[in-house]
Amino acid sequence: MSPLAAQYAEAFAENCQLDPGSWFEEDTPDEQLVLLDNLVVAQDVVEQMLLNGETCWHHLGWWPDVLKVFQNWAQAGALVKVRLIAQWMLSEMPESIPDLDTPDALQKLSEGHFCGVLPAISSAWPAEPEFYLSRLQWPMFEISEFAEMDQAADVRTALVKKWRPVA
Amino acid sequence: MSTSEINRLLGLLDDWVQALEESRLSEACREEGRDFFRFMQARGVNAALMAKLIIDTTGYNPAQLWRVEDAEMLRDAIFRYAGSVVVTQVEERHGIQNTAERNVRHFWS
Numbered sequence: 001m002s003p004l005a006a007q008y009a010e011a012f013a014e015n016c017q018l019d020p021g022s023w024f025e026e027d028t029p030d031e032q033l034v035l036l037d038n039l040v041v042a043q044d045v046v047e048q049m050l051l052n053g054e055t056c057w058h059h060l061g062w063w064p065d066v067l068k069v070f071q072n073w074a075q076a077g078a079l080v081k082v083r084l085i086a087q088w089m090l091s092e093m094p095e096s097i098p099d100l101d102t103p104d105a106l107q108k109l110s111e112g113h114f115c116g117v118l119p120a121i122s123s124a125w126p127a128e129p130e131f132y133l134s135r136l137q138w139p140m141f142e143i144s145e146f147a148e149m150d151q152a153a154d155v156r157t158a159l160v161k162k163w164r165p166v167a
Numbered sequence: 168m169s170t171s172e173i174n175r176l177l178g179l180l181d182d183w184v185q186a187l188e189e190s191r192l193s194e195a196c197r198e199e200g201r202d203f204f205r206f207m208q209a210r211g212v213n214a215a216l217m218a219k220l221i222i223d224t225t226g227y228n229p230a231q232l233w234r235v236e237d238a239e240m241l242r243d244a245i246f247r248y249a250g251s252v253v254v255t256q257v258e259e260r261h262g263i264q265n266t267a268e269r270n271v272r273h274f275w276s
Binding site: 011015018020021022023024028032033036037039041042043044068075 | 197198200201204205208213214215216217218219222228229230233268269
């Protein structure tokens, strides 16, 4: 196991021990304070691993954390990065993995079909309409439709409604 | 929904926070923090992630934050806790889902 993989396993185990309810009690247990003092977010370690070309397929927390990292990248507009990392993960994927939906999800992401895999990407607004028209592979809206939506929130709502049947 | 609805509610929230008596700030921060974690965890937002954002933003972890004796910091924390919840609630009321983590990041960064 690589040092980063070991760090991920440790961070994941410690993150699971966190008890937020106790943080707001008068007598917060010392163990919780120690965990907070030494907090490493497992998701952050996953991001580092992906960027370093490392995987941890057989850890049960790995794939859900990968999806969260992808979602953050997508919301930040780094759609090409999501596609490239997904392609690389497909090439590195072992035959036996815990989550049977993983290959299909990676295939969709690598091809740029983000909806259904990353439903919250619709909250990436407010980027300019041209961002979506140029980066998404399917025709989401016509230019004339964008012109009718002045408010960012209106666009978010329209995106969600339009995506719902697809997802 | 329009952004003005969110801005109006955040304005009301800010008025409430600014009007809180100093003697109430610690308890209000404690209550809002507890509600914030419950609300966000129910929507799948990772507690470790939220705690780290709070530490990075304030220098204090969530168990320490409501105990600090700094009125400005307490008011700021109350607004960030409650604001991220309010915005998420408004969006959910209008059928926009899965924005909880984005709102946590927005208010705690």
